[in-house]
Amino acid sequence: EAGVAQSPRYKIIEKRQSVAFWCNPISGHATLYWYQQILGQGPKLLIQFQNNGVVDDSQLPKDRFSAERLKGVDSTLKIQPAKLEDSAVYLCASSSRGARETQYFGPGTRLLVL
Amino acid sequence: AQKITQTQPGMFVQEKEAVTLDCTYDTSDPSYGLFWYKQPSSGEMIFLIYQGSYDQQNATEGRYSLNFQKARKSANLVISASQLGDSAMYFCAMREGRSNFGNEKLTFGTGTRLTIIP
Numbered sequence: 761e762a763g764v765a766q767s768p769r770y771k772i773i774e775k776r777q778s779v780a781f782w783c784n785p786i787s788g789h790a791t792l793y794w795y796q797q798i799l800g801q802g803p804k805l806l807i808q809f810q811n812n813g814v815v816d817d818s819q820l821p822k823d824r825f826s827a828e829r830l831k832g833v834d835s836t837l838k839i840q841p842a843k844l845e846d847s848a849v850y851l852c853a854s855s856s857r858g859a860r861e862t863q864y865f866g867p868g869t870r871l872l873v874l
Numbered sequence: 875a876q877k878i879t880q881t882q883p884g885m886f887v888q889e890k891e892a893v894t895l896d897c898t899y900d901t902s903d904p905s906y907g908l909f910w911y912k913q914p915s916s917g918e919m920i921f922l923i924y925q926g927s928y929d930q931q932n933a934t935e936g937r938y939s940l941n942f943q944k945a946r947k948s949a950n951l952v953i954s955a956s957q958l959g960d961s962a963m964y965f966c967a968m969r970e971g972r973s974n975f976g977n978e979k980l981t982f983g984t985g986t987r988l989t990i991i992p
Contacts, residue, residue, distance in 0.1 A: 793978075802985055861978045863980060870917065
C-alpha cells in the first residue's frame with residue numbers, strides 16, 4: 761500500500777513570494793490533514809478535510825494561507841505572500857474511519873523563506 | 875496549560891538497553907487517544923503505538939510498549955533492546971474526544987531526541 765505522497769520535498773523562496781505544496785493521501789482515506797512543524801516544536805494542525813469539506817481550519821492564518829481538496833482526494837496548500845516565520849516543515853497526513861483514527865504522515869515539505 | 879508535556883529534550887542510551895520516554899497529558903475529556911510517533915532525520919512521522927483511554931491493557935507493538943497510568947495522566951513509551959536505528963525524535967500526541975469526524979486533531983508535545991550509543 762502506497763503511503764502519503766508530498767511534493768516538493770524542499771523549497772526556498774524569498775519573503776512576499778508565493779508557494780504551493782501538494783499532497784496525495786493513502787488510497788481510500790477520507791480525512792486529510794495539513795500540519796506545520798516549526799524547528800524544535802511538535803507539529804501543529806493547520807487544516808483538516810473530511811472528503812472535500814473543511815472540518816477544522818481554526819489555526820490556519822487565512823490572510824495568507826489557503827488550502828483546497830477539490831475532488832476529495834489530493835490537496836494543495838498555498839502561502840501567499842510568504843513571511844520569514846513561515847519557514848517550517850509542512851506535513852500532510854491522512855486517516856480512515858475507525859476506532860483508532862491513526863494518522864499516517866507523508867515525508868513533509870521543508871520550506872525556507874529568506 | 876500544556877496539553878502534552880515531554881520533559882526530556884534529549885536522551886543518550888547504550889545500544890541494547892531499554893529506554894523510557896516520558897509523556898504526561900492534560901484533558902478533562904473522559905474519552906481520548908494517545909499516540910507515539912518517531913521522526914527520523916528524514917522528517918517523516920512514523921506511527922509507533924496507540925492507547926485508548928478506555929483500553930484496559932497497556933498497548934504493545936513489537937519492541938514498543940506504552941506504560942499507561944491513567945490516574946497520573948502519563949503515557950510513557952518503553953523501547954526494549956534499543957538499536958542504532960532507534961535514534962530519532964519521538965513525539966507524544968493526544969486526540970481528545972471520541973473520533974467522530976471533526977475532533978481527530980492531534981496535539982503534539984515538543985518531542986524527545988533519542989540517541990543510541992554503540
